[in-house]
Amino acid sequence: MPDAQRSGAGPSMGATGLDAPERPADAPTFQALSTGRKIKDNLATALVSLAFLIAVVPLVWVLVTVVGRGIGAILSADWWGRSLSGVLPESFAGGVYHAIYGTLIQALLAAVIAVPIGILAAVYLVEYGRGRLAKTTSFMVDILAGVPSIVAALFVFAAFISILGGVQSAFMVSLALVLLMLPVVIRNTEEMLRLVPDELREASYALGIPKWKTILRIVLPTALSGTVTGVMLALARVMGETAPVLVLVGYSQSINFDPFAGNMASLPLLMFSELSNPEAAGQYRIWGAALTLILIIMILQLGASVVSRFSAISK
Amino acid sequence: MTERTTEQAPPRDPRNEDPAAGSATLDTVTDSDPDGRSRGSSSRRRGERVFRGLTSGSGLLVVAAIAAIGIFLLVQAVPSLLANNANFLTSPLFDTRDPANLNFGIRDLLAVTLLSSLFALVIAMPVALGIALFLTQYAPKRIARTFAYVIDLLAAVPSIIYGLWGIAVLAPALLPIATWLQGNLGWFPLFAPGNLPVLTGTIFTGGVVLAVMILPIITAVTREVFSQTPRFHIEAAQALGATRWEVIRMAVLPYGRSGYIAGSMLGLGRALGETIAVLIVIRAATSPSSFSLFDGGYTFASLIASAASEFSQPLPTGAYIAAGLVLFVLTFVVNAIARVVAGGKVNG
Numbered sequence: 233m234p235d236a237q238r239s240g241a242g243p244s245m246g247a248t249g250l251d252a253p254e255r256p257a258d259a260p261t262f263q264a265l266s267t268g269r270k271i272k273d274n275l276a277t278a279l280v281s282l283a284f285l286i287a288v289v290p291l292v293w294v295l296v297t298v299v300g301r302g303i304g305a306i307l308s309a310d311w312w313g314r315s316l317s318g319v320l321p322e323s324f325a326g327g328v329y330h331a332i333y334g335t336l337i338q339a340l341l342a343a344v345i346a347v348p349i350g351i352l353a354a355v356y357l358v359e360y361g362r363g364r365l366a367k368t369t370s371f372m373v374d375i376l377a378g379v380p381s382i383v384a385a386l387f388v389f390a391a392f393i394s395i396l397g398g399v400q401s402a403f404m405v406s407l408a409l410v411l412l413m414l415p416v417v418i419r420n421t422e423e424m425l426r427l428v429p430d431e432l433r434e435a436s437y438a439l440g441i442p443k444w445k446t447i448l449r450i451v452l453p454t455a456l457s458g459t460v461t462g463v464m465l466a467l468a469r470v471m472g473e474t475a476p477v478l479v480l481v482g483y484s485q486s487i488n489f490d491p492f493a494g495n496m497a498s499l500p501l502l503m504f505s506e507l508s509n510p511e512a513a514g515q516y517r518i519w520g521a522a523l524t525l526i527l528i529i530m531i532l533q534l535g536a537s538v539v540s541r542f543s544a545i546s547k
Numbered sequence: 548m549t550e551r552t553t554e555q556a557p558p559r560d561p562r563n564e565d566p567a568a569g570s571a572t573l574d575t576v577t578d579s580d581p582d583g584r585s586r587g588s589s590s591r592r593r594g595e596r597v598f599r600g601l602t603s604g605s606g607l608l609v610v611a612a613i614a615a616i617g618i619f620l621l622v623q624a625v626p627s628l629l630a631n632n633a634n635f636l637t638s639p640l641f642d643t644r645d646p647a648n649l650n651f652g653i654r655d656l657l658a659v660t661l662l663s664s665l666f667a668l669v670i671a672m673p674v675a676l677g678i679a680l681f682l683t684q685y686a687p688k689r690i691a692r693t694f695a696y697v698i699d700l701l702a703a704v705p706s707i708i709y710g711l712w713g714i715a716v717l718a719p720a721l722l723p724i725a726t727w728l729q730g731n732l733g734w735f736p737l738f739a740p741g742n743l744p745v746l747t748g749t750i751f752t753g754g755v756v757l758a759v760m761i762l763p764i765i766t767a768v769t770r771e772v773f774s775q776t777p778r779f780h781i782e783a784a785q786a787l788g789a790t791r792w793e794v795i796r797m798a799v800l801p802y803g804r805s806g807y808i809a810g811s812m813l814g815l816g817r818a819l820g821e822t823i824a825v826l827i828v829i830r831a832a833t834s835p836s837s838f839s840l841f842d843g844g845y846t847f848a849s850l851i852a853s854a855a856s857e858f859s860q861p862l863p864t865g866a867y868i869a870a871g872l873v874l875f876v877l878t879f880v881v882n883a884i885a886r887v888v889a890g891g892k893v894n895g
Contacts, residue, residue, distance in 0.1 A: 269790055276792035280685055283677020284694065287766070290759040291701050294712045352605035360602055369606040371886060372613045378813065378882035379616065379875065380820020382848040386871040387616045389858065390623040411612060418609070444598035472705020474823035475848070479855040500707045500823070507827070522708045533703055537696075 305520025317486030334498035342409035350417030377415035402491035420462025424455035627865025639835035643863035664818035666754030675765035702763035710827030713756035741841035748830035761814035772806025812885030
């Protein structure tokens with residue numbers, strides 16, 4: 233409420249009031265803000281705006297750094313179409329398409345496993361789940377969301393490589409990424425399913441459609457855009473993960489199309505390997521790969537926000 | 548207090564709060580389907596059973612995954628823990644080069660992990676509170692959405708890029724501050740000279756990087772809760788003539804406090820488990836931790852990642868898995884606290 237209104241209300245009321253004779257016309261009904269309160273209020277406004285500015289600084293700083301140092305690399309002729317096969321550490325030649333392929337295939341394989349499980353688990357939590365089991369599941373989804381990626385990687389290493397005798401491969405990375413994607417997919421889908429109006433479900437039941445068919449044909453399609461958004465955000469999240477690739481797959485300078493065997497590069501792994509390259513070309517490739525990774529993630533994020541705009545349900 | 552709890556529950560999802568109300572009617576539709584009413588009936592019921600089984604199976608899978616993480620890590624860690632010659636809790640060593648003579652302990656890992664994460668939290672919490680207040684109480688609605696998106700972008704940047712930026716760009720920029728702190732406040736144990744010869748790549752640097760990384764998650768949760776402050780709490784304060792700051796102090800902060808704490812716990816959990824940024828930023832140290840912010844060293848996560856290429860023999864690997872198990876338990880507890888504190892107010 234503006235201050236003028238507050239302090240100005242008193243006299244005017246007194247002047248036009250009904251029982252003017254009994255009351256002194258100039259008695260102040262409201263008092264102006266004391267200086268102390270005004271100072272506190274302004275101070276709070278300043279601090280709060282400052283906090284926001286503080287947060288923008290690192291974001292801009294990081295982006296400017298990455299773009300500034302990486303733009304040269306990604307504009308070079310070979311960047312998107314060649315691998316680093318046979319490229320010497322000090323040479324500025326070669327590209328990262330082998331790493332882009334690795335990043336994409338590992339994330340997609342993870343999505344193929346995580347998306348159906350995640351959607352079904354969300355359906356369970358929203359449509360069927362009740363009592364202790366549902367509460368436990370919901371709790372565990374939160375815990376899973378907080379599991380550090382290195383722990384997920386260690387788990388896959390302990391379970392699938394140490395005990396079950398598997399070998400390090402891109403698929404093992406995907407298994408670890410599944411654990412990281414699941415909570416994101418579940419929470420996003422869950423939120424959308426809860427937004428589906430009950431009238432839709434009831435209309436379907438009224439036509440004698442069983443519950444499972446109603447969910448498959450009515451509820452899930454209505455929530456589709458939200459689910460797709462969730463999947464894209466989950467993909468964006470796991471693509472930048474470095475810990476699982478460090479533990480679960482070896483680095484390769486050349487392309488490997490087989491996710492089930494052999495070493496495979498990915499953008500984070502390439503960046504990490506080049507960290508031990510003392511030549512200037514190492515820095516060149518690191519920042520080029522960083523910018524490439526950010527571009528891929530930004531495209532996914534933008535895609536996600538475009539898809540969510542086409543949502544069938546308005547929030 | 549009681550008034551608040553009754554007010555907040557209903558609007559979001561009544562079906563979740565009171566399962567009997569919504570789902571009961573829905574279930575009777577299928578469950579009371581009389582047998583043999585039509586030809587499709589039995590297959591219909593089978594469809595229902597299969598689908599219900601699939602969904603609850605997926606839910607169970609999540610629970611099983613968490614249990615499996617704990618069990619498999621424990622199974623792999625126990626032989627190494629038994630073969631360990633040092634005290635696992637109090638030894639600053641982490642020597643696994645000789646499988647026949649393992650000496651590893653988590654004292655320094657715990658110190659570096661907690662110091663860096665708590666330092667990050669101390670920086671990030673006030674800033675996140677400010678941003679959340681700015682976005683919900685100060686910025687106009689239209690602008691607020693764009694600004695919130697900008698903050699979310701901070702979370703989209705991969706951690707390895709924060710690590711590279713942290714050591715290449717931020718560390719030199721923080722050097723004057725670090726030098727000043729050590730020069731003038733060196734008597735305070737946290738700012739005492741550490742076990743690194745330089746003042747870049749310290750826990751101090753790592754903590755600032757971590758603070759940037761956990762800022763968006765704390766902000767997101769806090770913002771969500773602040774924006775749910777009941778309208779009439781705010782209007783009641785305004786009617787009493789409160790200034791904007793007084794409205795925040797009397798209505799918004801009391802309502803959102805638990806959500807703010809929960810968000811901070813989530814941020815802490817993220818910082819504890821952060822791997823690659825910490826590995827790149829914080830330098831390895833040769834001498835044990837002196838519990839100063841200007842120490843170097845490894846956190847649980849960064850130590851495991853640094854040794855990842857040497858996971859070949861089971862006993863040394865088990866030592867790292869034991870460290871991973873401790874990290875898992877730590878993050879489990881922190882996230883569980885976050886969830887309990889939030890008490891259903893925060894979802895995700």
